[in-house]
Amino acid sequence: MIGRLNHVAIATSDVAAASAMYRGALGAEVSDPMDLPEHGVRVVFVVLPNTKVELLEPLGENSPIAAFLAKNPAGGLHHVCYEVTDIRAAAARLAEAGARVLGDGNPKIGAHGKPVLFLHPKDMGGVLTELEEV
Amino acid sequence: MIGRLNHVAIATSDVAAASAMYRGALGAEVSDPMDLPEHGVRVVFVVLPNTKVELLEPLGENSPIAAFLAKNPAGGLHHVCYEVTDIRAAAARLAEAGARVLGDGNPKIGAHGKPVLFLHPKDMGGVLTELEEV
Numbered sequence: 001m002i003g004r005l006n007h008v009a010i011a012t013s014d015v016a017a018a019s020a021m022y023r024g025a026l027g028a029e030v031s032d033p034m035d036l037p038e039h040g041v042r043v044v045f046v047v048l049p050n051t052k053v054e055l056l057e058p059l060g061e062n063s064p065i066a067a068f069l070a071k072n073p074a075g076g077l078h079h080v081c082y083e084v085t086d087i088r089a090a091a092a093r094l095a096e097a098g099a100r101v102l103g104d105g106n107p108k109i110g111a112h113g114k115p116v117l118f119l120h121p122k123d124m125g126g127v128l129t130e131l132e133e134v
Numbered sequence: 135m136i137g138r139l140n141h142v143a144i145a146t147s148d149v150a151a152a153s154a155m156y157r158g159a160l161g162a163e164v165s166d167p168m169d170l171p172e173h174g175v176r177v178v179f180v181v182l183p184n185t186k187v188e189l190l191e192p193l194g195e196n197s198p199i200a201a202f203l204a205k206n207p208a209g210g211l212h213h214v215c216y217e218v219t220d221i222r223a224a225a226a227r228l229a230e231a232g233a234r235v236l237g238d239g240n241p242k243i244g245a246h247g248k249p250v251l252f253l254h255p256k257d258m259g260g261v262l263t264e265l266e267e268v
Contacts, residue, residue: 026136124155
């Protein structure tokens with residue numbers, strides 16, 4: 001069912017410093033920061049030949065990554081996102097397997113403008129897992 | 135400098151259960167478990183079209199993932215690995231940027247039989263980061 005790894009997301013309290021580190025020490029191609037107020041994050045993309053890394057900084061009140069950074073002030077690996085071709089079929093298969101979808105169980109429109117859902121980390125070996133329809 | 139994302143590693147106390155979840159709920163292609171006693175892990179590969187996820191279970195005494203699982207008993211995202219073409223050049227660039235290489239600062243032969251190094255998470259935004267020469 002799952003296809004490509006769409007991205008790995010890393011939470012940071014300072015996306016500018018993280019960008020400088022990926023550009024400098026690792027010599028990576030890094031995008032300009034982009035604010036996504038409706039998703040509560042400022043995001044920078046580290047562009048790799050086969051996938052991307054998203055550096056996320058909290059933006060505004062109620063950012064979905066604020067609690068993670070409170071627990072992990074230095075930042076860290078936040079979630080992974082896999083691509084699926086039919087997110088409703090994916091949600092049905094997951095429900096059957098007993099994996100809980102966060103929220104009301106229905107896909108939402110995600111930060112890339114495509115339907116996404118997040119799976120409960122407790123059902124995914126401690127890993128917050130996003131599925132995105134492509 | 136960095137190229138492809140070679141893999142994302144997930145630590146788990148039960149690679150068989152994690153395999154069943156990736157195969158079942160996520161419908162992924164999952165390899166048979168492989169023991170790497172010299173690296174202190176049992177590993178399963180989740181094969182994606184563009185990269186792979188490595189599920190790691192501690193093997194034997196002094197497993198490099200034992201401390202992580204003691205802190206995160208449910209498992210979780212453990213590290214990311216980027217490919218480089220010249221790991222000694224990478225190590226020199228990292229040293230210049232002030233990023234510390236774990237151990238004695240020199241590349242070692244990693245779990246895939248290729249030269250690798252690990253960067254100190256404190257220098258990488260809280261993310262344990264591996265570089266592998268390909």
